[in-house]
Amino acid sequence: MADRWAMAGIVLLTSLAAVAGLAGPWLLGRIVTLLEAGEATTGSVDRLALAAVVCALVQLVLTRFSLRGSHRFGERALARLREDTVDRALALPPSVVARTGTGDLTIRAAMDVTTVATTLCVAVPEVAVAVAQILFVYAAVLLLDPLLGLWALTALPLVWGSVRWYLARARAAYLAEGEASSDAAGSVSATAEGARTVEVFGLAARRVAEADRAIGASYGAVRRTLFLRSVLFPVNEFAHVLPVATTLLAGGWAHLDGRTALGTVVTGSLYMWQLTDPFDRLLMWAEQFQRSGAALARIEGVALAAAEPVPGVAQPADDRIEMSGVHFAYAGGRDVLTDVHLRVHPGERLAIVGPSGAGKTTIGRLLAGVDRPRAGGVRLGGVPVADLAAAGELGGRVVLVTQEHHVFLGTLRDNLTIAAPRAGDDELRAALALVGAGWAADLPEGLGTPLGPGGTRLDPAQAQQLSLARVVLADPHTLILDEATALLDPATAREAERAMAAVRADRTVVAIAHRLQTAHDADRVAVVDGGRVVELGTHDELVASGGRYAALWRSWHGGA
Structure with missing residues (x-):
């Protein structure tokens, strides 16, 4: 309701500002008419000129408050859009996030929202004022002299056709x-995040070629939109001058014929000249509206993905996790898990081992509800795990x-209370x-100590301890550990293992192990x-x- 009243006030102020803007040309035309008829006096001219100045000031004040109200309305709408976008992104199923990629989501949540923000907070107010001015000016000219x-x-046909x-x-x-x-950002982001892998396997040339391809495609897309603007703007710039010229010519002939x-000719010409600024603003923001429309469609894509219907989820009967006949393939690929x-029984500690690429991490992701099997089922207490994850349960x-x-x-408090x-x-x-x-007790501001850029930076062991403290606070009955210490140096890994030992107590643990001691x-x-x-x-x-595990154990134990 508050937004409706605000919009009504904006429309009223905009209309009054447009009407006030019409007074100046009419008063100047009145002065010309008096002078032509020989009826002008110094007092009458001064009064009309003063009235024109007052009307201009009134228009300025009304326009200022109209734009102020429009900006406030736009900021409120933007705040809701930002909050909704973040909420929707956080509500996305993990499989959608993994499939979409962080680069694309980052572009949607940052650049696309910024594009829409510019439209809501700047373009919409200015366009609203411009449209009101154009409508009132044309109405005034038609009332002044229908022929003019x-x-x-x-x-208008030229403007309409080009637009x-x-x-x-x-x-x-x-x-x-x-x-x-988004593709270009995703390519660069993937290379940066996997810099160590790129360096180890000598993938620099391949990743550069991939980045060049993505950036080249982005460059081509930008050139396409630039071509569209290069046609629109010159045509409409010419269309701005045309009404002034035709009004002067037609009015001049009509005046010569008496x-x-x-x-009236002067007033009509000044009215047409007044259209130059609002038409320029419409053209200037036409591109922004197209960008904004595309950006809003991409933002709404996040909403549609987040709003995928989640069936009514029953409560699990117990804490037993079971995979039965599971087949799984990543998008467009072959099955990486087969039957x-x-x-996993409640309270059990299950280790999953095997060679690299065997499917261990994929099993962990399925057990955690990150992905959904192509066939078969992964259930917690009889309820599909992926459904529980999608429902936030x-x-x-x-x-x-x-x-x-x-x-x-x-x-630090913010990081934990998540x-x-x-x-x-x-x-x-x-x-x-x-x-x-x-180490947390030694921080300068305790739990209120800022972390990250501009604050205290945590080393890998401390970051993992922070992550594990979150697990303690969440208090799950089942932990899935996916080689959680594989990237840490030996000393740091030992500290992390001790921390995880405390977290594993009294919980079901599924450990995807890279060390057979686990x-x-x-x-x-x-x-x-x-x-x-x-x-x-x-x-x-x-x-x-004496099977495969025995061979792995002998190999690992013999080399230990």
């Missing part, structure tokens, strides 16, 4: 430009801990103490190879069987 009014309309040609092509072109920009007063059957039950331990920009918004400071300190994060200490071991679970049993049973 008809001549003043000669430019229609532009609009028919602009939306697709700007959508393509946004998509190409059908129109000179003051996987696996059951999984976080307090199953948590995936990977090699990546993100430190959010904010205080997992437990209602937790008090004593609970936060207890969680830090449990994972051995003694498998040795587990209740059971699942050996994955070629996308299948090929062996399952205790450490002693598998060593005694």
